[in-house]
Amino acid sequence: MVTAIAEATAAISCLDARFCVSPVAKAWTRRAMWSGYAKALQLQQAEIDEIDVFSWGCGLKVPGRALRATHLDVYEDFAPWEAALADSDPLAWRDALPLAIGEPAEAADHPPLVRALDSVRQHARAVGSIVPWLALPFALRDRKLTASPLPCLASGVKAFRLKKTPQDDDWLAALRALGNSALAGLDRLHALERFYRDAQRAIAAQFRPGALPALLALSHQRPVLSPQAVADQLDLSVAGASKLLERAKEAGLLAEITQRRTWRLFLTPDLAAEFGYVQPKVGRPTKEPPALPGDRKLAAAFDAFDEEMAAIDALLESHSERAAR
Incomplete structure (x- = not known):
C-alpha cells in the first residue's frame, strides 16, 4: 500500500510539473477532459x-461505433464540469458537495492522496451520478498535490460506490488506477508536444504553407476531423478542406481512419495508434529529428503557428460559450 501511494503521488507530481510548463497545455486539457469523462462514465457502468467521447467532443460520428442512447443524455454533466475546471475560484466547486462529506479526526494521520480518495468515496456513497469521480481532480488540487485540476485524473473504483467499507484491495486498486491515469496523461502530453514540434517542422518545410498551419492548430484542439468540419471551422470549401487534409496525411501528421471516398475521417497519429485504427510501431521509439536552426524566418513562422493555435482556442471557446447559453 505504501509503495502504491508513493508511486501514484510521484506520477501525479511528474504530470503536474510537466503540464505547468507545456506549450500545449490548453490543447492537452481539452483531450484530458474527454479522457477523464470517459473514465467517469465507465465507473458508472456505461458501455462507452x-x-x-472524443468523437462526441469533436462533433463527429465514427463509423462502426454504437449509436448513442436516445432515452438519456450521458453528457449532461460535461458542461458544468468544464465550467468548474475553467473557474478561477478554487472553492467554487465545493458548493455542489453534499454537507455529509467531511474528514474524521484520524484523517490527519493519512497521506493527502488517501484523504482525497476518501472524499471521493464519501461523495460516491451520497450521490449516484458520475459527479464524484469528476471531483477527484479538485480534491487533489485542494490538498496541494497539483497546482490546478488535471481532468485526466478523474478516477476511482466501483467499490467506493457499492461498499460501505472498502477493503484494502479496493484502496490498492484505486491508488493503482489513479497512478496509471497520471502516467497515461503524461504519455499523451509527451505525444502532443512531439506532434506540436512535428507540425512546426512540417510548416517550415512547406514552400507555401497556405492554410496548413491553421489545420494543424485545429487538429491539436479537435483530433477527430472531417473535410466538412475543417471547411466549417476554417471557412474553406469542402474540396479545399479535403486537399488540405490530404497534405497533412502525406506529411504524416494525420491518419485516415475510414476507407472510403466520402465522409472521410482523420485522427492524429498518436490517438489513431492508441485507439487501434493504425498499427502501432514496434521496437525502439524512433529518434526525434534535431531541432531546426534558429533564424528570423523560422521564428516568424513559429510565432504565426502559435497565433493560429491561440486563435483556434479562442474560436472553440466562443463556440462552447454560445452552446452553453
Whole structure:
C-alpha cells in the first residue's frame, strides 16, 4: 500500500510539473477532459470507450461505433464540469458537495492522496451520478498535490460506490488506477508536444504553407476531423478542406481512419495508434529529428503557428460559450 501511494503521488507530481510548463497545455486539457469523462462514465457502468467521447467532443460520428442512447443524455454533466475546471475560484466547486462529506479526526494521520480518495468515496456513497469521480481532480488540487485540476485524473473504483467499507484491495486498486491515469496523461502530453514540434517542422518545410498551419492548430484542439468540419471551422470549401487534409496525411501528421471516398475521417497519429485504427510501431521509439536552426524566418513562422493555435482556442471557446447559453 505504501509503495502504491508513493508511486501514484510521484506520477501525479511528474504530470503536474510537466503540464505547468507545456506549450500545449490548453490543447492537452481539452483531450484530458474527454479522457477523464470517459473514465467517469465507465465507473458508472456505461458501455462507452474513449473514442466515443472524443468523437462526441469533436462533433463527429465514427463509423462502426454504437449509436448513442436516445432515452438519456450521458453528457449532461460535461458542461458544468468544464465550467468548474475553467473557474478561477478554487472553492467554487465545493458548493455542489453534499454537507455529509467531511474528514474524521484520524484523517490527519493519512497521506493527502488517501484523504482525497476518501472524499471521493464519501461523495460516491451520497450521490449516484458520475459527479464524484469528476471531483477527484479538485480534491487533489485542494490538498496541494497539483497546482490546478488535471481532468485526466478523474478516477476511482466501483467499490467506493457499492461498499460501505472498502477493503484494502479496493484502496490498492484505486491508488493503482489513479497512478496509471497520471502516467497515461503524461504519455499523451509527451505525444502532443512531439506532434506540436512535428507540425512546426512540417510548416517550415512547406514552400507555401497556405492554410496548413491553421489545420494543424485545429487538429491539436479537435483530433477527430472531417473535410466538412475543417471547411466549417476554417471557412474553406469542402474540396479545399479535403486537399488540405490530404497534405497533412502525406506529411504524416494525420491518419485516415475510414476507407472510403466520402465522409472521410482523420485522427492524429498518436490517438489513431492508441485507439487501434493504425498499427502501432514496434521496437525502439524512433529518434526525434534535431531541432531546426534558429533564424528570423523560422521564428516568424513559429510565432504565426502559435497565433493560429491561440486563435483556434479562442474560436472553440466562443463556440462552447454560445452552446452553453
